[in-house]
Amino acid sequence: MSVLSQIEELLSKASAELQSASSAADVEQVKVRFLGRKGELPAILKGVKDLAPEERKPVGAAANKARVSLEQQVNERLESFESSSSADFDFTLPGTPISVGRPHLLVRTMADIAEIFSSKGFLVANGPEVESDNYNFGSLNFPPDHPARDMQDTFYLREANGLPEGLLLRTHTSNVQVREFEKRTPPVKIVAPGKVFRHEAVSSRAYCVFHQVEGFQVGPNVTLGDLKGVLLAFCQEYFAEDIELRFRPSFFPFTEPSAEVDMSCLLCAGKGCSICKYDGWLEILGCGMIDPNVMKAVGYDPEVLSGYAFGMGVERIAMLKHRITDIRLFYENDLRFLRQF
Amino acid sequence: MKISYNWVREIAPVDWSADEMADRLTLAGTACETVIDLSAGFAKMVVGKVETCGPIEESDHLRHATVNVGEQSLNIICGAPNVAAGQLVAVALVGAVMPDGMKISRRKMFGIESEGMILSERELGLSDEHEGIIVLADGLEVGAPLSSIYGLNDYMLEFELTPNRPDSMSAIGIARDVAALAGCEMRRPEVSLTEEQEKTSDSIEVIIEDAEFCPRYTARIVKNVKIGPSPKWLRDKLAASGQTSINNVVDVTNYVMLEFGEPLHAFDLAQFASGKVVIKRAKSKEKFVTLDEVEREVDESVLMITNGSESLAAGGVMGGLHSSVTNATKDILLEAAYFDASLIRKSRRKLGLSTDSSARFERGVDPNLTVTAINRAAQLLVEVAGGSPLAGVVDNYPKSIEPLKVELRPARCHQIMGVKVESERIEEILVGLEMGVTRSDSGEALVVTVPTFRPDITREIDLIEEVTRIIGFDNIPTTKGYLAATDNRKSEAVEKQDDLVVTLRQTLLGIGFNEICGSGLADGRLLELIDPEKPQIEVANPISDEFGSMRNSLAYSLLNAARVNVTHQTTDLRLFELGNVYGAGIGDKSQAFPNVISADHERPCLGVLVTGQNQPDWRSSRSALDFYVLKGAIEALRAQGRLAKILISPEKLPVFQRGQGFVLQDRTGKEIGRIGNVDSAILKRFDIKQSVSLFELDVAALTGFIQREKNYQTLSKFPAADRDLSLVLNESTLVGKMLEGVKKVGGELVERVQVFDLFRGKQVPEGKKSVAISIRYRSAKKSLESSQVDGLQQKIIVYLKQEFKAEIREK
Numbered sequence A: 001m002s003v004l005s006q007i008e009e010l011l012s013k014a015s016a017e018l019q020s021a022s023s024a025a026d027v028e029q030v031k032v033r034f035l036g037r038k039g040e041l042p043a044i045l046k047g048v049k050d051l052a053p054e055e056r057k058p059v060g061a062a063a064n065k066a067r068v069s070l071e072q073q074v075n076e077r078l079e080s081f082e083s084s085s086s087a088d089f090d091f092t093l094p095g096t097p098i099s100v101g102r103p104h105l106l107v108r109t110m111a112d113i114a115e116i117f118s119s120k121g122f123l124v125a126n127g128p129e130v131e132s133d134n135y136n137f138g139s140l141n142f143p144p145d146h147p148a149r150d151m152q153d154t155f156y157l158r159e160a161n162g163l164p165e166g167l168l169l170r171t172h173t174s175n176v177q178v179r180e181f182e183k184r185t186p187p188v189k190i191v192a193p194g195k196v197f198r199h200e201a202v203s204s205r206a207y208c209v210f211h212q213v214e215g216f217q218v219g220p221n222v223t224l225g226d227l228k229g230v231l232l233a234f235c236q237e238y239f240a241e242d243i244e245l246r247f248r249p250s251f252f253p254f255t256e257p258s259a260e261v262d263m264s265c266l267l268c269a270g271k272g273c274s275i276c277k278y279d280g281w282l283e284i285l286g287c288g289m290i291d292p293n294v295m296k297a298v299g300y301d302p303e304v305l306s307g308y309a310f311g312m313g314v315e316r317i318a319m320l321k322h323r324i325t326d327i328r329l330f331y332e333n334d335l336r337f338l339r340q341f
Numbered sequence B: 001m002k003i004s005y006n007w008v009r010e011i012a013p014v015d016w017s018a019d020e021m022a023d024r025l026t027l028a029g030t031a032c033e034t035v036i037d038l039s040a041g042f043a044k045m046v047v048g049k050v051e052t053c054g055p056i057e058e059s060d061h062l063r064h065a066t067v068n069v070g071e072q073s074l075n076i077i078c079g080a081p082n083v084a085a086g087q088l089v090a091v092a093l094v095g096a097v098m099p100d101g102m103k104i105s106r107r108k109m110f111g112i113e114s115e116g117m118i119l120s121e122r123e124l125g126l127s128d129e130h131e132g133i134i135v136l137a138d139g140l141e142v143g144a145p146l147s148s149i150y151g152l153n154d155y156m157l158e159f160e161l162t163p164n165r166p167d168s169m170s171a172i173g174i175a176r177d178v179a180a181l182a183g184c185e186m187r188r189p190e191v192s193l194t195e196e197q198e199k200t201s202d203s204i205e206v207i208i209e210d211a212e213f214c215p216r217y218t219a220r221i222v223k224n225v226k227i228g229p230s231p232k233w234l235r236d237k238l239a240a241s242g243q244t245s246i247n248n249v250v251d252v253t254n255y256v257m258l259e260f261g262e263p264l265h266a267f268d269l270a271q272f273a274s275g276k277v278v279i280k281r282a283k284s285k286e287k288f289v290t291l292d293e294v295e296r297e298v299d300e301s302v303l304m305i306t307n308g309s310e311s312l313a314a315g316g317v318m319g320g321l322h323s324s325v326t327n328a329t330k331d332i333l334l335e336a337a338y339f340d341a342s343l344i345r346k347s348r349r350k351l352g353l354s355t356d357s358s359a360r361f362e363r364g365v366d367p368n369l370t371v372t373a374i375n376r377a378a379q380l381l382v383e384v385a386g387g388s389p390l391a392g393v394v395d396n397y398p399k400s401i402e403p404l405k406v407e408l409r410p411a412r413c414h415q416i417m418g419v420k421v422e423s424e425r426i427e428e429i430l431v432g433l434e435m436g437v438t439r440s441d442s443g444e445a446l447v448v449t450v451p452t453f454r455p456d457i458t459r460e461i462d463l464i465e466e467v468t469r470i471i472g473f474d475n476i477p478t479t480k481g482y483l484a485a486t487d488n489r490k491s492e493a494v495e496k497q498d499d500l501v502v503t504l505r506q507t508l509l510g511i512g513f514n515e516i517c518g519s520g521l522a523d524g525r526l527l528e529l530i531d532p533e534k535p536q537i538e539v540a541n542p543i544s545d546e547f548g549s550m551r552n553s554l555a556y557s558l559l560n561a562a563r564v565n566v567t568h569q570t571t572d573l574r575l576f577e578l579g580n581v582y583g584a585g586i587g588d589k590s591q592a593f594p595n596v597i598s599a600d601h602e603r604p605c606l607g608v609l610v611t612g613q614n615q616p617d618w619r620s621s622r623s624a625l626d627f628y629v630l631k632g633a634i635e636a637l638r639a640q641g642r643l644a645k646i647l648i649s650p651e652k653l654p655v656f657q658r659g660q661g662f663v664l665q666d667r668t669g670k671e672i673g674r675i676g677n678v679d680s681a682i683l684k685r686f687d688i689k690q691s692v693s694l695f696e697l698d699v700a701a702l703t704g705f706i707q708r709e710k711n712y713q714t715l716s717k718f719p720a721a722d723r724d725l726s727l728v729l730n731e732s733t734l735v736g737k738m739l740e741g742v743k744k745v746g747g748e749l750v751e752r753v754q755v756f757d758l759f760r761g762k763q764v765p766e767g768k769k770s771v772a773i774s775i776r777y778r779s780a781k782k783s784l785e786s787s788q789v790d791g792l793q794q795k796i797i798v799y800l801k802q803e804f805k806a807e808i809r810e811k
């Protein structure tokens, strides 16, 4: 059989197979078998170089014509399959819902805060919410019957149902300070996130329960400068690089010197706006150098050691960061609120 | 505390503006919260003369006045009962803005157009007095601007002082800080007095029965005073310091209190006919009418100032109504005392009264100031009320309180602050705060004499604080000592529990549960409904019943959250909370597991709630969020948390529907939680009208059941064979028990058994259910022959027929 008739036969065979192909995959197979690098048509063409020079030209032309024709048929067949299978494929239909839960904003905020301190080598510790007067006040240098106790209105617990007398709901996570000091030998660096309770009327600005992150460091040479340093580093990492802090001397029984710390307003950068009440500053935390009486109460020698402590309200920080205007939303647990974060 | 800016500058002459003074004091720890410009706020307000005043027919209390305001007469409708023709009154013209922001405009009532407003003290923000309008003194020019009377060329500084700073509760105290900050000299008022021949001690004797609580009592008599209004300078200073003027005598005692911080009291001397001032504890259940005309019951916690038989004042808190100075008073007994701070705290709590006097005494006044203050008051009484002071004072001060000496080492100051402050600078600061400073023998320390007006300073650290606040935190460089390394190991048990909590949270979030946060405080009545047996921790001083107890289960918080969401039409819920439950002794470490980390009266728990249905989808039908979803969640938690098996055992439990509540147990049968469908009566109380399922797990207990790291098990290289089986079972047959049986009979060749269909209805006889299961067989050692699989399948069928009376349905 001449090469030319071989080509003709191959073309009609391939055409027939393409017509009977029932899927795009079949068409691809036919294409590979006849046109592929190791397919039948290239195999025929390989023999062309053995032909006499005058025969080469017509064979080459016929082979080329056959290839073009086959390629065209392949494409037509592929198109016919594509259009029939994508006709009912609507890529705009909604994706299958896959439920993912959201962490509570307060839990997330506490974890974010703790994470920053963890990265600076602070240990994250917890302490009890039902607490004794001693751990909440006494060992933190709140003398009994001192006006300082009025600063933190306290829920006291009834001696009933098996509960011993003299217990209260902690008013700050500073109780963790004393409890950890008792267990550890300095140097120590700890942050204590957790729930605290204050006897306060519920309103959009205040709730009788809130969360706090207390942090402290005790060591041989811990200074007020270090306290300023750690708070500035935290605020710049958590809020924004260009945050500035302002320290206003204040009073807390368990620290001395003490200060309240304001942060330059996130929104107006100190120029004054409704968020900062046109002050340019936002009050965010309280801090100070740990009072020698607190050190003595846990057997640390204040002559050898010094330390700082700070405490921040988690709700306050979350409210500032996300511009939340009503603190009660945190405890209502309305998913329309919780799932925004 | 409020104080006049001008007054502070008289004592500490600085050229700071009021705002600057407020800022500098605040940054030195004397927090000045607000500055009120007293010259502002009287725009469009004038002196008016009431020309006519008559009733309005249609109204029972409003009256129609015509008021001359200089160039014209205005019609004004007024509601005050004390308006009368001829009076000089304060009038706000149309366009004036009141302190509360209200703008005066023309208003038409009863056919009369009112063209202004006659003002009361409260409307002007001068006092709470709103009963009647202000009647101005005669002789004022009609039409004169009101600012010429009330408008003070002054600012009111309002301080929010911390309880450790009694020294700053006066003009002199504030000025002391200003002077220390500015480095200027203070100009104290000069106290000088011309006295009568007659001695105070001839007329009165002071007997202190309880010197512990009244360490000092100083009395002075001023005779022949003329009670009347105070002069303008005195009224202005009081007004700019937030005090209402009462009469010249009371104003003088208030003035000296504001000036020096020493509360004074003026009695009508006629009340001391006995010639004695006796200071003693009140009798139990004694009745006493205070100056504010309220009868109060007092007891031994209150110190009374008496004439020996009658109580005349509650010492340090408030005078009595019957001993107060009246217009008929001629002779005055002045009191300047020093009361114990904690006693005054108790007294004012007992009396339910907080006064300017008690606020100062309970923080601690200067015991060595009484004579200066009482002489200053006598001096002013001579000036403004024409009194004649008797010679000397009667000063009962049995045990003198001396200034403390405290050493301050500049090196220690450096150690705390982290920056070196030269000892000369430290000395300068302390001297500026009116402390005495000398060098110790070794020369290394400063010996500081702390005046008695600073009872808060008893230790070196207190002095370091003073140095810090005057230098200012801003001038302390920030350092990075916080990066120092420490040993941060957690105990193994704490580590384990912390890890478990993270795993539980992450797993639940991953499978679509939303985290909630309950407050922990709970309504005890609802807790009791949820579980009447479980004891509660009760708050002794709750803010309301709603927050009267501590939650003893997470069910309470979960059901509350469900209520809120269902109310807002979010009816399909998957919720969880990781938090504490509270109960006396529930954290007892001996009671449960060796690794429990919890405090004595609280325990970390996990609560999970579902209700409603899965989200609808265009290609799958909705399925209920119910008990079985919870079982699936527990299985996911168990797998992710590497927890040992959790068993479910039926038991009658309070929160759940009868027969639908179950105890969750560990392998040993110990209770670690509960699961079930919530009782409908409870749901009703929470306003939830759809079924709810929940479970609670004790996280502390779970921590004890974390399995050690598992060893690798080889994977079978051989193919599995799946066989399905359709069964008809009695309704009472427990499918879970049947599945366990299948695994047991099938032995190690049964890789897994799944239920893929369950239905009741037409094709199934009454009292029966149809269950379809799929069994996967696989060997680790070889390819299973189909005959071997069929044999095993047959063995299982026989077993199911015998043990569970199962019928096999042919396909």
Ligand SMILES: [Zn+2]
Binding pocket: A265, A266, A267, A268, A269, A270, A271, A272, A273, A274, A275, A276, A277, A278, A279, A280, A281
């Ligand atoms: Zn702002």
